[in-house]
Amino acid sequence: MIAQIKQLPPGLYFVATPIGTARDITLRGLDILASADVIAAEDTRTARKLMDIHAIPLGDRKLIAYHDHNGAAARPKLLQFLAEGKSVAYASEAGTPLVADPGFALAGAAMQAGFLVTSAPGPSAVIAALTIGGLPTDRFLFAGFPPNTQAARRNFLAEFADVPATLAFYESPKRIHKMLADMSHVLGGDRQVAICRELTKRFEEVLRGSVDELIAQLDSRTLKGEIVVLVDRNRTKMEQGDMEQALRDALNNMTVRDAANAVSEAFNISRRRAYQAALNIVKDQ
Numbered sequence: 001m002i003a004q005i006k007q008l009p010p011g012l013y014f015v016a017t018p019i020g021t022a023r024d025i026t027l028r029g030l031d032i033l034a035s036a037d038v039i040a041a042e043d044t045r046t047a048r049k050l051m052d053i054h055a056i057p058l059g060d061r062k063l064i065a066y067h068d069h070n071g072a073a074a075r076p077k078l079l080q081f082l083a084e085g086k087s088v089a090y091a092s093e094a095g096t097p098l099v100a101d102p103g104f105a106l107a108g109a110a111m112q113a114g115f116l117v118t119s120a121p122g123p124s125a126v127i128a129a130l131t132i133g134g135l136p137t138d139r140f141l142f143a144g145f146p147p148n149t150q151a152a153r154r155n156f157l158a159e160f161a162d163v164p165a166t167l168a169f170y171e172s173p174k175r176i177h178k179m180l181a182d183m184s185h186v187l188g189g190d191r192q193v194a195i196c197r198e199l200t201k202r203f204e205e206v207l208r209g210s211v212d213e214l215i216a217q218l219d220s221r222t223l224k225g226e227i228v229v230l231v232d233r234n235r236t237k238m239e240q241g242d243m244e245q246a247l248r249d250a251l252n253n254m255t256v257r258d259a260a261n262a263v264s265e266a267f268n269i270s271r272r273r274a275y276q277a278a279l280n281i282v283k284d285q
Helices: 027-035 044-053 071-083 103-112 125-133 150-158 176-186 211-217 235-250 256-267 271-284
Strands: 011-015 038-041 062-065 087-091 117-120 140-142 166-171 192-197 205-210 227-231
Touching: 011 027, 011 071, 011 103, 027 044, 027 087, 027 117, 038 044, 038 071, 044 062, 044 087, 062 071, 071 087, 071 103, 103 117, 125 166, 125 192, 125 205, 125 227, 150 176, 166 176, 176 192, 176 211, 176 227, 192 211, 205 211, 235 256, 235 271, 256 271
Parallel strands: 011 087, 011 117, 038 062, 038 087, 140 166
Antiparallel strands: 166 227, 192 205, 192 227
16 A cells, blocks of 8 residues: 655645556655545546555545536636645546646646646656657657547648657547548658557557558558557658758859769759759859
């Protein structure tokens, strides 16, 4: 059994909870759940089950639901507990609070009121996906859930088309086929993708390939479970930028023809393409 912390300081404690395997919660997270005066949870049933698994008694402490649909009504109650000098632990249904989660408004209100707000970090679906997705992790952008309708989803994807980073989205298994189709239309069918589902659970799976390859692969499949979609950055645009910079550097001490020849060999492109690009650079200068 987790030993109760004595005199947990008053404040709002965001506790990351497992996205699958119950043992993924941190010891500090368990300590806070065992010691907080009040427990708030996106889903009280999930929170109670997690506490039962780890033998954390709720006792006579309040367990309060806080989610998208009741936030406006529940938030003042939680702030009142903080005003009374109590410690309040908030747990998402799964993963790290505030990441695509209703806890954001609660955190903002508590900060604005001057209360202590801190985090017990831990499981996060997007970080878990990046770990095993196979796409670059030096820079990534988490974009949350795409819109539900085709037009809105395509406009949404277009906003990130040329971001020089791995893109990360959450998606429902009911919409994953439509999302891939729109990605092919907006981002191109050759963009590399990793579909990570059921992370840390029994049927964890990662599907890797181009957008069009995955569309074909999933044509006769119905996916289940929570899904994270990772999308590689726009390599074509990056290569174009690298080629132009190489030409600029070469033109500092070479003729247009010699610079074009050198760059065409280095980037394995046609001499005509390199020569035309070099002429454009000289013209711009």
